[in-house]
Amino acid sequence: MNLERSRALQRAAEALLPGGVDSPVRSFRAVGGEPRWIARGEGAWLVDADGNRYLDYICSWGALLFGHAHPPVLAALARAAQAGTSFGASSPLELALAESVHRMVPAAEMLRFVNSGTEATMAAIRLARGATDRMGVIQFAGGYHGHADVFLAQAGSGLATQGLAASAGVPPEAVTHTHTVPYNDAAAVERALRAHAGAFAAIIIEPVAGNMGCVPPRPGFLAALRHLATQHGALLIFDEVMTGFRVAAAGAGAHFGVAPDLITLGKIVGGGLPCAAYAGRAEIMRQVAPLGPVYQAGTLSGNPLAMAAGLATLEAIAAHPELHAELERRGAWLQSGLEAAIAQAGVAARVQRVGSMLTVFFSEKPVENFADAGACDRAAFARFHQALLERGVMWPPSQFEAAFFGAAHGDAEIEATLQAAAVALRAAAG
Numbered sequence: 505m506n507l508e509r510s511r512a513l514q515r516a517a518e519a520l521l522p523g524g525v526d527s528p529v530r531s532f533r534a535v536g537g538e539p540r541w542i543a544r545g546e547g548a549w550l551v552d553a554d555g556n557r558y559l560d561y562i563c564s565w566g567a568l569l570f571g572h573a574h575p576p577v578l579a580a581l582a583r584a585a586q587a588g589t590s591f592g593a594s595s596p597l598e599l600a601l602a603e604s605v606h607r608m609v610p611a612a613e614m615l616r617f618v619n620s621g622t623e624a625t626m627a628a629i630r631l632a633r634g635a636t637d638r639m640g641v642i643q644f645a646g647g648y649h650g651h652a653d654v655f656l657a658q659a660g661s662g663l664a665t666q667g668l669a670a671s672a673g674v675p676p677e678a679v680t681h682t683h684t685v686p687y688n689d690a691a692a693v694e695r696a697l698r699a700h701a702g703a704f705a706a707i708i709i710e711p712v713a714g715n716m717g718c719v720p721p722r723p724g725f726l727a728a729l730r731h732l733a734t735q736h737g738a739l740l741i742f743d744e745v746m747t748g749f750r751v752a753a754a755g756a757g758a759h760f761g762v763a764p765d766l767i768t769l770g771k772i773v774g775g776g777l778p779c780a781a782y783a784g785r786a787e788i789m790r791q792v793a794p795l796g797p798v799y800q801a802g803t804l805s806g807n808p809l810a811m812a813a814g815l816a817t818l819e820a821i822a823a824h825p826e827l828h829a830e831l832e833r834r835g836a837w838l839q840s841g842l843e844a845a846i847a848q849a850g851v852a853a854r855v856q857r858v859g860s861m862l863t864v865f866f867s868e869k870p871v872e873n874f875a876d877a878g879a880c881d882r883a884a885f886a887r888f889h890q891a892l893l894e895r896g897v898m899w900p901p902s903q904f905e906a907a908f909f910g911a912a913h914g915d916a917e918i919e920a921t922l923q924a925a926a927v928a929l930r931a932a933a934g
């Protein structure tokens with residue numbers, strides 16, 4: 505595989521961009537090997553700067569549900585761009601996308617558009633604190649809610665001990681109110697709520713964890729959180745930046761039959777452009793400025809290009825009522841094919857999947873929380889990743905990131921993936 509151009513670009517970039525990247529996981533540091541510089545995307549495929557083609561299982565970290573350069577999205581973008589790219593005043597596309605989200609996602613009685621998932625979760629926490637007049641936040645180890653200070657607490661830190669930041673540059677004060685408990689452990693949540701009665705504004709969770717690899721909620725876990733939040737006067741926030749529109753058109757909360765007080769959306773809601781939203785019960789959302797005392801603003805929020813791409817994407821979902829059933833069918837095929845190849849290769853690995861998000865964990869036992877994920881064989885994962893890449897399959901370059909596929913991944917693509925995976929799993933076995 506010729507990688508001359510990618511290599512040269514990476515070398516030049518390392519002098520200007522820390523690590524040669526604009527987001528750390530793109531750097532390949534977790535797996536070794538050489539990051540590919542992407543020249544273009546076509547449906548389920550990526551083409552690198554040297555012309556090599558890859559089946560894409562990153563899908564812009566889940567932001568793309570219909571593949572790259574989806575024609576209806578491109579057409580909507582061209583129309584919107586002709587009319588001007590930013591106004592700093594309300595434009596009809598904002599209302600159209602808001603109505604679309606409101607129709608599809610039951611939890612979104614009212615919403616506010618922002619520019620990234622990080623902004624959405626940061627604003628949702630401020631809103632929860634403002635609305636409850638409490639400061640405490642319960643989050644789950646291995647969850648990711650963007651890079652705002654409040655979330656960058658070490659597992660086990662928080663009210664019980666002293667706030668310990670998980671990143672340099674985060675003031676200890678910013679995480680003193682953050683309490684981190686294990687995923688899938690409702691008893692730990694209950695203990696925290698009881699030990700610090702009246703302290704917690706919110707419980708924030710990915711209803712299907714995707715940022716420690718794909719970890720589904722245990723049956724009853726989300727319902728238990730709903731019950732505990734209500735009982736203790738805390739708001740339940742579902743961070744659906746990854747799962748929204750992917751796990752189901754109505755989101756993972758609706759899929760599992762549990763209603764949050766607030767929900768954050770991102771990735772798919774912007775159709776591949778920078779866009780996100782926080783949303784929830786109307787009485788809570790009315791606390792946001794200019795109606796209420798919780799301040800939050802954005803120069804480019806509701807940007808017409810992002811709104812147009814998001815709207816075209818949501819319209820494509822609404823126009824295909826069978827889409828998620830079809831993704832489930834392909835996902836089940838991909839999973840059973842991978843499981844057969846794992847058995848054939850004799851490697852200790854397992855596939856965890858919810859719809860079109862999945863992880864091959866190099867672990868004997870099920871991964872139910874961050875400690876389980878941390879016990880996986882990362883060297884085996886790195887061999888798996890490298891072998892897939894050499895065979896033209898772009899898998900996320902970390903054991904702790906979910907892989908994604910979408911409507912552009914047809915039967916031929918799944919077939920090709922399974923052929924490459926059979927070899928890659930033998931490579932992983934060492």
Ligand SMILES: *Cc1c(COP(=O)(O)O)cnc(C)c1O
Pocket residue numbers: 619620621622623625648649650651710714715743744745746770771780
């Ligand atoms: C990606 C992600 C975020 C952060 O979104 P950005 O747009 O990268 O800031 C937050 N929460 C979850 C669950 C995510 O997957």
